[in-house]
Amino acid sequence: MKSRNILLVEDNPDDEALTLRALRKNKILNKVTVAHDGAEALEVLFADGSGGEPPPGLILLDLKLPKIDGLEVLRRLRDDERTQLIPVVVLTSSKLDEDIIASYRNGANGYVRKPVKFAEFAEAVSTLGMFWLLLNEAAPPFVHHQV
Amino acid sequence: MVCVDADGRIVLVNTQMMRLFGYPREELEGQLVEMLVPDAARAVHPQRRTGYMADPVPRPMGAGMQLAARRRDGSTFPAEISLSAIDTDEGTLVTAAVRDVTERQRRQDDLERAVRNLETFTYSVAHDLRAPLRALGGFTAALLEDCWDGLGEVGQGYAERIKAASEQMATLIDDLLHLSRLSRAEMNLHAVDLGAEASRIAEELKRGGPGRGVRFVIQRPVWALADTPLIRMVLQNLLDNAWKFTSRRDDALIEFGVTPVENARVCCYVRDNGAGFDPAYVGKLFNPFQRLHTTQEFPGTGVGLASVRLIVERHAGHAWAEGAVGEGATFYFTLSAKESA
Numbered sequence: 486m487k488s489r490n491i492l493l494v495e496d497n498p499d500d501e502a503l504t505l506r507a508l509r510k511n512k513i514l515n516k517v518t519v520a521h522d523g524a525e526a527l528e529v530l531f532a533d534g535s536g537g538e539p540p541p542g543l544i545l546l547d548l549k550l551p552k553i554d555g556l557e558v559l560r561r562l563r564d565d566e567r568t569q570l571i572p573v574v575v576l577t578s579s580k581l582d583e584d585i586i587a588s589y590r591n592g593a594n595g596y597v598r599k600p601v602k603f604a605e606f607a608e609a610v611s612t613l614g615m616f617w618l619l620l621n622e623a624a625p626p627f628v629h630h631q632v
Numbered sequence: 633m634v635c636v637d638a639d640g641r642i643v644l645v646n647t648q649m650m651r652l653f654g655y656p657r658e659e660l661e662g663q664l665v666e667m668l669v670p671d672a673a674r675a676v677h678p679q680r681r682t683g684y685m686a687d688p689v690p691r692p693m694g695a696g697m698q699l700a701a702r703r704r705d706g707s708t709f710p711a712e713i714s715l716s717a718i719d720t721d722e723g724t725l726v727t728a729a730v731r732d733v734t735e736r737q738r739r740q741d742d743l744e745r746a747v748r749n750l751e752t753f754t755y756s757v758a759h760d761l762r763a764p765l766r767a768l769g770g771f772t773a774a775l776l777e778d779c780w781d782g783l784g785e786v787g788q789g790y791a792e793r794i795k796a797a798s799e800q801m802a803t804l805i806d807d808l809l810h811l812s813r814l815s816r817a818e819m820n821l822h823a824v825d826l827g828a829e830a831s832r833i834a835e836e837l838k839r840g841g842p843g844r845g846v847r848f849v850i851q852r853p854v855w856a857l858a859d860t861p862l863i864r865m866v867l868q869n870l871l872d873n874a875w876k877f878t879s880r881r882d883d884a885l886i887e888f889g890v891t892p893v894e895n896a897r898v899c900c901y902v903r904d905n906g907a908g909f910d911p912a913y914v915g916k917l918f919n920p921f922q923r924l925h926t927t928q929e930f931p932g933t934g935v936g937l938a939s940v941r942l943i944v945e946r947h948a949g950h951a952w953a954e955g956a957v958g959e960g961a962t963f964y965f966t967l968s969a970k971e972s973a
Contacts, residue, residue, distance in 0.1 A: 497763055497767075499763070499764075499766070499767035499770070499771070500763065500766065500767070502771075503766065503767070503770040503771070503774075506774060510777075578760075578762045578763055578766075599762070599766060600766075601762055601765050601766050601769060601798070601799070601802035602769060602799055602802065603766075603769050603770040603772075603773035603774070603795075604773065606766065606770060
């Protein structure tokens, strides 16, 4: 497996630690970059050629974020050809219908409500990692064509 | 009340109208009624007026529209206007009864704001309360997994209790959200065979607990006008309860049927011969999170009967219970929803 990065967009340090622990516990050892708000997420994704980081193979996106919220991050990702095809799974506390609908409408590939029970939370994170990083055939990374 | 002739000229006003609009009588009578119409609607009004003259049946003006009227000082107020016509020697006159609904409008705005606030509150319960709870449960689980030996037996016990309590609270929050959604859920009324629904639930219960020798007696068909998913929830809750509270009986019997009742379209009951309850607490039975047994005796969070009452009341019905300790319980509910409701 080509080791693709995960971008975790999460403002809550507890959820961040629990997600990272769940990934580690489930032997998902892909590199995880954490962005703590929507603006930072966009910086990480659109920092052109600076760090030479390849685009992530999976984005786990919380909805309620400081500065730029999750839905806006999603819209901007889908508007840009460099990030248009990256799988984005919304990982949030809300299970309000309007949030679910808005997420899909803005191009989310999945929507998972963070379970409160840790065992279920760990399983959800592990299932997401397994499916999106191992099983799912992602679109090839975007390549800039010289004109 | 203001009376207008076929040309739209005011022929008669009562004192209430003069007070409402701030005009003396002589400034109104003989003038075009459009002087009472706000600027925005004045241009179209003569046309509407002629339209009404052609078919002068009594009706509210501008059905479904937000109407306003204009006072002498140019200010406007939200108005409700009903129209009717009278035939006189001088031809047809149209009378318009104008009511100032400012106060009602204000109360409605207040109410809508309160509902919006409540929805915001629900959202913050959904989102903000769950996050710390997840941390509580998650780190306790981490503590148990990663630091098991260091905790020692006493520490492990405490950590287990924290974990269990946080999970219990998570269930309570979910139940609360569930109730608030029930009270807002959209209703689609159809004819439903409650007997068939009850039978299906009974089959599921029997499949889920093959060791139990429960006898079900279910009347069929029992037709009622109801929202299918919601009424299923009522039956599910009542039959689940009956199943649960008969768990200590070998000769468990659960019945579903209808009983004659006045002032309702249909009255159903679910009866069991299980643990029953102390009739002294019958008034509390349908309150959210009210339990009459400890979780050790019978599990549950006490949200089932609260949902039942909520759903039944949304069907213009009532729910009540009869029972005695050790002698089983009977839960009744009526449904009176009408097609147009």
